[in-house]
Amino acid sequence: MRASLKPWGPPVSRDCVITSFPKWYTPEASLQLKEHFHEKVSAACERRDTGTVGLRLSKVVVVGDLYVGKTSLIHRFCKNVFDRDYKATIGVDFEIERFEIAGVPYSLQIWDTAGQEKFKCIASAYYRGAQAIITAFDLSDVQTLDHTRQWLEDALRENEPGASAIFLVGTKKDLLSGAACAQAEVEAVRLANEMHAEYWAVSAKTGENVRALFSRVAALAFEQSVLQELERRRSNGRLQEWKERCLKPRRARALPARTAVNHPAPVPHLAHGAAPVTQEGGTEPLHVCEQGQRPGPAPSIHCSARPVLPRGGAAGHHDNHHHQRAPWPFNPKPSQAP
Ligand SMILES: Nc1nc2c(ncn2[C@@H]2O[C@H](COP(=O)(O)OP(=O)(O)OP(=O)(O)O)[C@@H](O)[C@H]2O)c(=O)[nH]1
Ligand SMILES: [Mg+2]
Numbered sequence: 001m002r003a004s005l006k007p008w009g010p011p012v013s014r015d016c017v018i019t020s021f022p023k024w025y026t027p028e029a030s031l032q033l034k035e036h037f038h039e040k041v042s043a044a045c046e047r048r049d050t051g052t053v054g055l056r057l058s059k060v061v062v063v064g065d066l067y068v069g070k071t072s073l074i075h076r077f078c079k080n081v082f083d084r085d086y087k088a089t090i091g092v093d094f095e096i097e098r099f100e101i102a103g104v105p106y107s108l109q110i111w112d113t114a115g116q117e118k119f120k121c122i123a124s125a126y127y128r129g130a131q132a133i134i135t136a137f138d139l140s141d142v143q144t145l146d147h148t149r150q151w152l153e154d155a156l157r158e159n160e161p162g163a164s165a166i167f168l169v170g171t172k173k174d175l176l177s178g179a180a181c182a183q184a185e186v187e188a189v190r191l192a193n194e195m196h197a198e199y200w201a202v203s204a205k206t207g208e209n210v211r212a213l214f215s216r217v218a219a220l221a222f223e224q225s226v227l228q229e230l231e232r233r234r235s236n237g238r239l240q241e242w243k244e245r246c247l248k249p250r251r252a253r254a255l256p257a258r259t260a261v262n263h264p265a266p267v268p269h270l271a272h273g274a275a276p277v278t279q280e281g282g283t284e285p286l287h288v289c290e291q292g293q294r295p296g297p298a299p300s301i302h303c304s305a306r307p308v309l310p311r312g313g314a315a316g317h318h319d320n321h322h323h324q325r326a327p328w329p330f331n332p333k334p335s336q337a338p
Contacts, residue, residue, distance in 0.1 A: 012098045012099060012100045012105070015211055016097065016098060016099040016100065016218075017100045018099060018102070018218065019102065020035075020036070021036050021037050021219055022212065022215040022216045022219050023035065023216070024198060024216065025199060025200040025201065025209065025212070025213070025216075026185075026189065028189050028193075028199075029168070029188075029189045029192035029193055029199035030198050030199075031165055031166075031196075031197075031198040032220065037102060037219075037223055038223055038226075038227060040226075040227065040230055041223050041226045041227060042102065044229075044230060045101075045102035045103055045104050045226070046102075048103070048104075050104050050226050051229040051233070052229070053104065053106065053222070053225045053226050053229050054104050054105040055105075056107075056225070057096065057107050057108070058108055058131040058218075058221045058222070058225060059108075059109050059111065059129050059130050059131055059132075060109065060110045060130065060131065060132040060133075060134060060221070061111040061113060061126065061127055061130040061132075061133055061134070062074060062110065062111065062113060062134040062136060063115075063123075063133065063134070063135055063152070063154070063155050064115055064135055064136035064137055064144065064147070064148065064151055065115045065137065065138070065143075065144040065147050065151075066088060066114070066115030066116045067086060067115065067138070068115065068137055068138040068141070068144050068171055068172075069136065069138065069171035069172055069204050070089070070112055070136050070171075071087070071093070071112050072171075072204035072205075073136065073169070073171060073202060073204045073210060074095055074110055074112050075095075075204070076204040076210045077097065077110075077210050077211065077213075077214050078095040078097050078110065080207075082204055082205050082207075084205075088114065088116055089112055089113065089115070089116075090114060090119060091113075091122040091123060092111055092112065092113050092114065092122065092123050092126045093111075093112045094109055094110060094111045094112060095109075095110050095112070096108070096109050096110070097110060097214070097218075099215075099218045099222070101219060101222045102222075104226075106218060106222045108217070108218055108221065110214075111126050111130075113126065113127075120154075124154055124155075124158065127154070127155045127157075127158035127159065128159065129159070130155065130158075130159055131163070131164060131165065131221045131224065131225070132164060132165045132167065132217050132221050133152065133155045133156070133159075133164045133165075133166050133167070134167045134169050134217070135148045135151050135152045135155070135166065135167065135168050135169065135195070135197065136148075136169045136170075137168070137169070137170055137171065138170070138171055138172050139170040139171060139172055139173055139176055139181060139184045139188075140172055140175045140176055140184075142184070142187075145170075145184075145187065145188060145191065148191065148195075149191070149195070152166065152195055152197075165198070165217070165220045165221060165224065166196060166198070167197055167198050167199075167200060167213070167217060168188060168191060168192040168197040168198070168199050168200075169199075169200045169202060170184065170185065170188055170200070170201040170202070171202055171203070171204065172203060172205070173202055173203040173206075173208055173209070174205045174206050174208070181201060185201060198216070200213045200216075
């Protein structure tokens with residue numbers, strides 16, 4: 001790892017250096033079938049222009065029934081150990097694993113949650129802000145697969161729709177013969193597709209597929225983080241451009257010449273630079289007033305027309321000084337990894 005990219009902490013282990021896009025487990029239940037990073041992501045990584053992505057921790061939560069092997073899976077990946085004795089997780093626990101992806105440092109904070117019902121309310125408090133959700137079940141216990149839908153629902157409830165990459169992971173692969181595993185996987189793949197999840201089968205005991213799974217989780221989360229960062233910057237750039245184009249010249253025109261020439265111009269009082277929206281679904285002129293003044297008909301300027309939110313949508317408080325906020329022209333959505 002290049003010293004200039006190292007934000008903090010110990011160096012990244014060789015296993016966590018990802019140079020090419022990690023492959024799926026099965027194409028039948030995969031989140032991405034492409035074999036390369038998104039071209040915008042590759043270009044940003046090459047330019048070392050990924051903003052704060054390298055400094056942030058991306059959250060992964062692992063959920064599922066008790067005894068399915070969540071802790072064992074995480075410990076195999078982060079510590080390369082396996083303990084055959086069962087020690088129930090109480091509440092939650094987490095590990096941090098550092099990666100270098102396409103030359104950029106990247107860290108995953110992996111949350112291990114308790115499967116026992118009595119700890120569920122503690123664990124669920126940590127579901128929020130998950131960039132990836134791993135829903136684990138025991139390949140040798142079909143009931144645990146049935147319960148994954150509920151686990152996922154609980155985890156998704158705490159997150160923005162579409163913001164988390166979902167994985168359905170069958171554990172204890174070593175306990176099944178090849179044929180039995182293939183049979184169990186038929187139902188798992190079907191369910192994974194229903195959940196819009198990527199399916200994996202792993203063994204914490206032998207280590208089979210454990211590193212590959214987490215590399216895939218890290219790469220997908222990383223790609224999404226970089227795309228979000230690029231989108232955020234693009235939106236900020238457009239906002240800036242719009243302000244320059246629309247607000248500055250109009251403000252100058254709206255001010256009396258005496259003020260504009262003799263005094264530094266007071267800052268116009270605008271509610272987020274947004275135009276008010278009429279109840280009928282039309283647009284209203286954007287009233288610009290100097291600080292301390294009530295907005296009135298003069299001086300007023302007309303801003304270009306813009307689309308309108310339905311009443312009760314994202315519209316905010318409306319009084320003499322604060323206009324409703326319309327999302328146009330910027331409507332940042334959590335960007336999806338394509
Ligand atoms: N054979 C085999 N046993 C496993 C594997 N993974 C976990 N186990 C065993 O399964 C038992 C439960 O594992 P844990 O990792 O503690 O399960 P958990 O899902 O974290 O359980 P809770 O913390 O109660 O939610 C332990 O005895 C493990 O040794 C595996 O891949 N193969
Ligand atoms: Mg545990």
